[in-house]
Structure formats: C-alpha cells, structure tokens
Amino acid sequence: MNDDRAHEFLLEDLSVGAHAHGFGRNAEGQAFAFRVRGSTLHVEVYRDDLDTDVPEEADVVAVAERGVNDIDLTDERSIAALVRDAVAEARPVEGAEGTLRSLLGRIGGVIDGI
Template identity: 50%
Template sequence: MGRYAHGFGVTADGRSFAFRTHRATLTLEIYRPDLATTVPAPEDIEAVAVAPVTDIDLDDERSVVALVRDLIPQATPVPTAQPREATTVRALLSRLAAVIDGM
C-alpha cells in the first residue's frame, strides 16, 4: 500500500466506499446506495470520515484495512447538497458514455 494508499469496497449494508491517503490523513467517503453510475460524483457522497495515519504502518495492508474498517461506523453524514449544473467535462463524459453504450 504505502504512503499513497487508496482503495474501495462495500460496507456491510451494501453501500460502496472509497478511501485515500493524502499527506498524513486518510479520508473515507461512503456513497449513497442507489448510484446510477460506476464513478460517483461529489453529490453522491453520503458520509465522510477522516483519520490521521501517523500511528499506523501504511506499508502493512492489515493496518490500513483495520483503520478503514474502524472508520466506516464513525463516518459522519454529509448534508445533502443541492444538485448543481453539469460541468462541461461531466456533460462531455456523459455523452461519450451514451455513445459507447449505443454501440
């Protein structure tokens, strides 16, 4: 894993999550259960947990897995954001996905 540890998985109740380390912090994002796409958008985040990684060995996969497992129940709900206008990049990616799906 190392200092750039990152990954994803599914919680016990079926919601997907992703985690990443940046500097000395691990951030866990849990997504809403009814995702329509495989790549979640910022508005799909349902809960977040942040923890320092200064006390664990990032080269030991078991330590990282244990920290992520412990953070899942501690994740704090994120206030529901108002839907925002689609950005140009997101709109372009959405159209490309539609074209690929139509092939």
C-alpha cells in the same frame, strides 16, 4: 452467498504505501472509497442506489477522516482495519441530497452538456 455474508464490510481494492487508496462496500452494502493524503485517511461513503463506477460529489452521503501517523502504511491489515473503523464511524454530509434530488441534478448536468 448466504444472507449472513451478503452485507459484510468488503475491501474490493487496496493499494498500500504513503498514498494508500482503495474502495469497497460497507456492512450496509453502500460503496465507499478511501485515500491517504499527507497524514490523513479520507473516506467517502456513497448513496445506496449508486449506478456509476465514478461517483460525483453529489453522491457522497457520509465522510470520515483519520490520522495515519500510528499505523504502518505498508501493511494491508493495518490499513484495512483503519478503513473499516473509519467507514463505520463516517458522519453524514450536511445537506446531503436525497436520491431524487441527486438524480435530477445528474439529468440537469447532462442537459447542460448538450
């Protein structure tokens, strides 16, 4: 893959319908996930150095919400466009932890579980 395409918005999974959901990578290469609940699209963007397939709350660095009343939830292109716009406009989470703090939190969780 050439460098021009290395960091493009990419939807790796997209399920359509009233409970549409999926995941992918933004233009900066960060993982994100989205889901539709009720009439709202919820997007979570995760930290750069994410090393797990199942992110935790501490891994979320930005969020976005968008209404879905004006789009066709059975059309992949409509959902993809809405998700792309929401990911691009995601706002940083207040108090988002840095990489070191997040890592220490994970280690603490493992130690607590022992």
